[in-house]
Amino acid sequence: MAGGTKRLPRAVREQQMLDAAVQEFSVSGYHETSMDAIAARAEISKPMLYLYYGSKEDLFGAVLDRELGRFIEAVGAEVDFTLPARDMLRNTIGAYLKYIDTNRASWIVLYTQATSSQAFAHTVREGRERVIEMVARLLSAGTRNPDPDIDFQLIAVALVGAGEAVANQVSVGDVDVDDAAELLINLFWRGLKGKPENLPT
Numbered sequence: 001m002a003g004g005t006k007r008l009p010r011a012v013r014e015q016q017m018l019d020a021a022v023q024e025f026s027v028s029g030y031h032e033t034s035m036d037a038i039a040a041r042a043e044i045s046k047p048m049l050y051l052y053y054g055s056k057e058d059l060f061g062a063v064l065d066r067e068l069g070r071f072i073e074a075v076g077a078e079v080d081f082t083l084p085a086r087d088m089l090r091n092t093i094g095a096y097l098k099y100i101d102t103n104r105a106s107w108i109v110l111y112t113q114a115t116s117s118q119a120f121a122h123t124v125r126e127g128r129e130r131v132i133e134m135v136a137r138l139l140s141a142g143t144r145n146p147d148p149d150i151d152f153q154l155i156a157v158a159l160v161g162a163g164e165a166v167a168n169q170v171s172v173g174d175v176d177v178d179d180a181a182e183l184l185i186n187l188f189w190r191g192l193k194g195k196p197e198n199l200p201t
Helices: 010-032 035-042 046-052 056-076 085-102 104-113 118-142 152-171 177-193
Strands: none
Touching: 010 035, 010 046, 010 056, 010 104, 035 046, 035 056, 056 085, 056 104, 056 118, 085 104, 085 118, 085 152, 085 177, 104 118, 104 152, 118 152, 152 177
16 A cells, blocks of 8 residues: 555545545646556555545546535635625636636646546536626626626626636746736726716617
8 A cells, every 4th residue: 555554534535535636637637647646646545546436537527526616616705796896806806816826736627637528528517607607697796887788698608718718827827816817807897897877879
């Protein structure tokens, strides 16, 4: 057995395995990552890893479920619809990009490795739909003088796509988090402001 023979509660051991899996999958991808490598990083035996997660597919699915849940929870916790629109927007985007910057391996697994595999694309798609719904609610709550025909859901789709593109640059260290936040805030704010009151239709 690899190191770490000390008995740990099952829940703790599961998190240890998932932590190791995130790191390995983020570096080598789903197909190239071996269960041996994950077991070694987690300091457990491969049979123990298979005991908890019956296959690499099961393990990757558990990783996606946990990481997606953590991401949505972290961002959603900062969405306060009682705040002025600009503050609401700043808090949400700040939480979004800071989470990605702090959890780069997680984002790489979610939006690079998972989306490249047909077997797991549905999980990411469901997570993206939850984020789009959250953004649509944010837009609806914060938009002043909205046009009656405005499609907040469609705007949210476009903005989430832009946000993911910027987030990918953050996850690999190609852009400063604060600069990225300002870019997205300015982009989103145009949608939140809606149609100016004094301009003709």
